[in-house]
Amino acid sequence: xxxxxxxxxxxxxxxxxxxxxxxxxxxxxxxxxxxxxxxxxxxxxxxxxxxxxxxxxxxxxxxxxxxxxxxxxxxxxxxxxxxxxxxxxxxxxxxxxxxxxxxxxxxxxxx
Amino acid sequence: xxxxxxxxxxxxxxxxxxxxxxxxxxxxxxxxxxxxxxxxxxxxxxxxxxxxxxxxxxxxxxxxxxxxxxxxxxxxxxxxxxxxxxxxxxxxxxxxxxxxxxxxxxxxxxxxxxx
Numbered sequence: 754x755x756x757x758x759x760x761x762x763x764x765x766x767x768x769x770x771x772x773x774x775x776x777x778x779x780x781x782x783x784x785x786x787x788x789x790x791x792x793x794x795x796x797x798x799x800x801x802x803x804x805x806x807x808x809x810x811x812x813x814x815x816x817x818x819x820x821x822x823x824x825x826x827x828x829x830x831x832x833x834x835x836x837x838x839x840x841x842x843x844x845x846x847x848x849x850x851x852x853x854x855x856x857x858x859x860x861x862x863x864x
Numbered sequence: 865x866x867x868x869x870x871x872x873x874x875x876x877x878x879x880x881x882x883x884x885x886x887x888x889x890x891x892x893x894x895x896x897x898x899x900x901x902x903x904x905x906x907x908x909x910x911x912x913x914x915x916x917x918x919x920x921x922x923x924x925x926x927x928x929x930x931x932x933x934x935x936x937x938x939x940x941x942x943x944x945x946x947x948x949x950x951x952x953x954x955x956x957x958x959x960x961x962x963x964x965x966x967x968x969x970x971x972x973x974x975x976x977x978x979x
């Protein structure tokens with residue numbers, strides 16, 4: 754089955770801790786994206802990658818980091834510098850400028 | 865730069881009534897337009913899209929949208945809604961070569977279908 758997966762579904766972070774959210778796709782898409790969604794709000798772009806070994810900051814990149822070592826994988830690290838990390842995180846992939854295919858999301862909570 | 869405005873944050877409607885969710889966009893170049901649906905605690909899934917050609921686009925679950933270039937709008941419609949249509953709906957704009965393929969999303973419209 755082709756698709757995009759995110760893990761874990763729920764993630765708990767302690768103060769001062771870095772945590773990594775996983776995103777994997779087998780759709781052979783070049784582009785991958787990370788969004789943050791807060792209650793009652795739309796999607797805000799954190800980082801995106803158009804090709805392996807290259808990525809660009811989105812609108813709210815501060816406190817986050819990514820890597821794109823493989824076409825299939827685009828993990829997001831929420832660092833301790835992100836002071837308000839509680840949110841629903843969505844990963845997506847797609848062809849450039851075209852339909853985006855979303856994963857099921859990871860809900861990050863702070864202990 | 866491109867932007868999207870969804871004109872209604874919440875739309876309550878009774879079952880079997882028609883509904884329209886409004887979306888306006890701005891862009892200095894040609895655009896692709898999308899409507900996505902999000903059910904609680906899930907990711908988004910594509911309802912329909914406009915890339916080129918006919919301005920009336922039909923999507924899944926009986927939804928359709930009309931691209932109006934002069935009014936820069938892409939309103940979503942359904943002639944008769946069901947309880948199962950209750951969800952969050954997002955309008956998005958992107959385009960060939962614009963912003964390195966990024967999409968810009970509206971803030972969403974919560975559609976609540978009441979029995």
